[in-house]
Amino acid sequence: MDFKQAGLDNLWQKVKEKLAQTLPPNSFQIWIQPLVLLKTEGDRIILGCPNSFFLQWVKRHFYHFLKEAWRQYAPEYNDVIFKTVKNKKKTSIAVPQPTLPLAxxxxxxxxxxxxxxxxxxxxxxxxxxxxxxxxxxxxxxxxxxxxxxxxxxxxxxxxxxxxxxxxxxxxxxxxxxxxxxxxxxxxxxxxxxxxxxxxxxxxxxxxxxxxxxxxxxxxxxxxxxxxxxxxxxxxxxxxxxxxxxxxxxxxxxxxxxxxxxxxxxxxIDPPDFKMRLEILRKKAKGKNVLIPENVLEYLAQHIDGDVRRLESAINNIKARSLLQKRAIDLDLAKEVREMFTPRTSKINLSEIKKLVCQHYKINCEDLISKSRQKQIIIPRKLAIYLAKRYLNLSLTELGKNFRRHHSSILNALNSIEKEIKKREFLSREVKYLCKKIEEKM
Ligand SMILES: Nc1ncnc2c1ncn2[C@@H]1O[C@H](COP(=O)(O)OP(=O)(O)OP(=O)(O)O)[C@@H](O)[C@H]1O
CATH class of the missing domain: 3.40.50.300 (P-loop containing nucleotide triphosphate hydrolases)
Structure with a gap:
């Protein structure tokens, strides 16, 4: 009998018993039980896995548990390495297929x-x-x-x-x-x-x-x-x-x-006022931040559409009150709200449209027309792109403003982004238009 191997098997048994106490029973059964102790190499323990998917999963989720457990019983082993073993030792251990959801x-x-x-x-x-x-x-x-x-x-x-x-x-x-x-x-x-x-x-x-x-x-x-x-x-x-x-x-x-x-x-439609208020309340509670009811109502009244904006408002309120040591009141809420409504305060859609039309010497009506002429299509797509970039309008809002279905807006955004990346000339035009817009902001 190989005494070294017997000693190792003994240790492995102890490591597994320890992990059986630490890990949820399901995880232990599925991911630890099928592992096979192969050998040692210097200060490293080599464990065998039934396949490469299994190997990746165990390495990602259980490496530290295994390393720690080994260290506890055999401090001379510093690391754990995984290898796939194809059917070699399978006879002694039933290897279950991974049944955890891949999700x-x-x-x-x-x-x-x-x-x-x-x-x-x-x-x-x-x-x-x-x-x-x-x-x-x-x-x-x-x-x-x-x-x-x-x-x-x-x-x-x-x-x-x-x-x-x-x-x-x-x-x-x-x-x-x-x-x-x-x-x-x-x-x-x-x-x-x-x-x-x-x-x-x-x-x-x-x-x-x-x-x-x-x-x-x-x-x-x-x-x-x-x-x-x-x-x-x-x-x-x-x-x-x-x-x-x-x-x-x-x-x-x-x-x-x-x-x-x-x-x-x-x-799924955008939340109404009542839902926005409830979302703000719940997200504030989740972030452990106490926001007075009148502040929540103010935010719900003024920040609409995308729920991420509501989440971000809570994060910004919390950060400002902590970092600037300020009370959470309506003044703070107004400052935060400003960040979500640049369109009313600084630059608006008609200015963007006007700028694009002046630059390309076309009529503003052309932007909302059905014309498929090349000299109209590019400025139209650019105006949509710039409106999205600077005003953060939703697809529906852009659709209303350019008299198009929001699928065509999405299509326009995707294609102009690709063209800007591909065509040096267009990328220069965009830089120029962005500079003009930013000067006005
Ligand atoms: N009704 C809701 N209650 C609580 N949180 C919500 C609600 N709707 C959205 N959220 C939150 O808003 C954020 C954005 O939601 P989600 O990622 O599901 O949007 P989406 O429609 O998939 O957006 P996208 O099309 O951009 O991927 C998430 O943090 C989500 O938890």
Whole structure:
């Protein structure tokens, strides 16, 4: 018998017993039990993992626990190294497949149903999400709203709820952009089968954010079509989010559009005064900051739209009161509110439009016309871009001001940003116009 190995096995047993007391039973069972003590190399312990996914996960989440536990029982070992072992020692240990949801690393733990303020404008969205998370709804959901109105919060609440209920495993939460990147690298690295398996066979719940990003990406759309067919055939749950409805997403192939349109279409509108007040109250409480009711009401009255603005108002109130040692009163609230309303105080939309039109020698009416002439399209897109940049108007507000649907606004913003990056001449024009605007501010 190899005494050194026997001693090591003994130590490993103790390390595992220690971890069994420290870690949640599920985590221990799934991630520590399958590890195999391979050998030592100098002051390093080498542990074997069943596959590379497992290895990455354990390294990321349990490395410090393992290192500390080893140090406690055998201080001569300073480090823990992981290696994959292909079936070598498998005979002695049953290796469970990782059953934890793959979504864990990407979810924000505060995005829960409990933290979500429900009111007139998002009641339907909340109810749909809650029912899907509790398995009372089979249909896919399509959450649609302008930015910062709770699409990610609700879709992640579904995932967080499912995880904590323990009923669902293999929840995939991913943005359409990451889905695209993952598919492109899978193609390049000849791992497309693995990719397909992950999204079609190994997935019980797919939450795909920002579907509008797939605009014009035909290959990805085709892959997603097949994936959705398989998931629906297997009665799996699917959730989409987007800034715009499928019929308004430019460059969305009709096959994918029709599949997505079979979902429950769920809009989320901007919060009304009552909800804004409630959101401010709750966020202030969450940040441990005591804000008088009249200040909260003032902020709710004057800061609307995007909920991120409300969160930021609370953060700014808190920071100013702490750093400048000031009382939280209406004066402070007015200063903070100013930061969210530059459009009324300094530069406004008509000045931006006028500046662009003067520069390109066109008529201001052309900006809102239907003209597709090149000499009009570029200034129009630039005016939209500058209005977004300096006035932080939402897509809906921009749409109203340029007499366009907000999907066309989104399209204009995406394409002009690309063109500015690509064309040196245009980038110089933008710099010049920005300088002119900033001089007026
Ligand atoms: N009803 C609500 N109650 C509490 N917090 C909310 C609510 N709606 C939004 N929020 C908060 O506002 C912030 C922005 O929300 P979220 O990220 O979900 O928006 P989004 O619609 O996904 O935006 P985007 O389109 O820009 O990704 C988050 O911190 C979220 O917690």
């Amino acid at each position: 864990y690393p990407r979810l924000c733990e505060n995005f829960t149903f409990k933290e979500f303020i429900v009111g007139r404008t998002n009641q339907y969205a909340y109810t749909a999400a809650y029912n899907l998370a509790n398995d009372h709804l089979d249909q896919p959901i399509f959450f649609c709203s302008d930015t910062g109105l709770g699409k990610s919060h609700l879709s992640q609440s579904i995932a967080n709820h499912m995880i904590s209920s323990g009923k669902y495993t293999k929840i995939l939460y991913i943005t359409a952009e990451d889905f695209t990147n993952e598919m492109v690298s899978a193609l390049k690295e000849h791992r497309i089968h693995e990719f397909k398996k992950k999204y079609r066979r190994d997935c019980n719940v797919l939450i795909l954010e920002n579907i509008h990003f797939l605009s014009g990406k035909e290959k990805i759309q085709t892959e997603l079509n097949y994936t959705l067919d398989v998931l629906w055939e297997r009665r799996k749950k699917v959730v989409f989010t987007s800034l715009i409805y499928p019929q308004n997403i430019p460059g969305l192939k009709k096959e994918l559009r029709s599949r997505i349109e079979s979902s429950l279409m769920v809009p």
